[in-house]
Amino acid sequence: MDPLDELDAQVARLQVVAGELRSARGKPVLDGNQVELIEDGPTLLAAYEEMQRSCREQIRALDRGPYSAPPASQQELELERLRDGLVYRAIYGFEVFESEEVMAVLPELRAAGEASRVLPQMPMKMVLGDDNMALVALTKRAPAECHLLIRSTGLLDGLIATFEMLWGLAVPMPELEASGDVAALRAPDRDILMLLAGGATDDMISRRLRISPRTTQRRVRALMDALGAQTRFQAGLQAARRRWI
Incomplete structure (x- = not known):
């Protein structure tokens, strides 16, 4: 099964x-x-x-929009745990590229050691703490409509396996400037990739999407770097192949 379908x-x-937990308030469901x-x-x-303070090895996260800037305490806690050696x-x-708040903090987190990748579509929010715990958002609205805190080994195994499959499909986040230069990344990236696949030149992309030639060149270069492509057609x-388009 496709990992996104499995998720x-x-x-x-x-x-x-x-739903069972809501119906059985105060009674154990599992x-x-x-x-x-x-x-x-x-x-x-x-x-x-x-979760972050108790982890000994790694935090794995799936994050999707709508985004909001993480509370200062959370950003500082991640930086603290990264300094402790937590992965x-x-x-x-x-859609992360459209959030100035998130893009403003990502360079510092990545410089401290966060490994970041991107996928065109992220169906949910989820955080895995080691192999022992998960926080899973059950709605696409943010940030705290409904979450499950899971400690069940059986349920966790499937979530962990799916994360690792998605990690293999995702590509490294393009390099971000420490100044938080969002303009170079806030692109209709899927449209650009579709035009690249069709053989469009930068000038054609610029005119079609109504963005400046300079911005087009920067976005194309960032996407090629993220995909590890040597040519525009390869991108x-x-x-x-990765189902980005």
């Missing part, structure tokens, strides 16, 4: 569990209370902080 199926199963329903921001924030791996949806081909 959708896992979310559907977790939504069923969330042995050992391995799944907890979180429906308010402060509890979610506390759970995420606890952070994050996969972002393409379009790689994007198609």
Whole structure:
């Protein structure tokens, strides 16, 4: 099964569990209370902080829009844990390039050691703490409509495997300037890749998408670097193979 389809199926199963938890308030749904329903921001924030502080090896995250700037305490906590040697791996949806708030903090996080990759479509938000815990958002609205805190090994195994498959499909985040130069990355990237695959020149892309020639060149270069492509045609081909277009 396609990893994105598998992830959708896992979310559907977790939504069923969330419904059971709502119906059985105060009663265990799974042995050992391995799944907890979180429906308010402060509890979610506390759970995420606890996860980061308790992890010994790595944090793995799927992040999608709508984005908001992480609280200063969360940014500082990630930087602190990165200095401690904790590994952070994050996969972002393409819409991250449209968020000035997130793009303003990513350069510092990446400089500190966060490994970041991108996919054109990210169906959900999820954070994995080592192989022991997961926070999974069950709605596409942000930031704290409904989350599950999962400690069940059985449920976690599928989420971990899916993350690793998506990590293999994603490509490294283009290099970001420390100044937070978002303009070079806030592009209709899928449209650019489709035009590249069709053999369009920079001038054709610029006129078709109504963006400046200089911005077009910078965006094309960033996408080629992200895809590891030596030529424009290779960039379009790689994007198609990875289902970016």
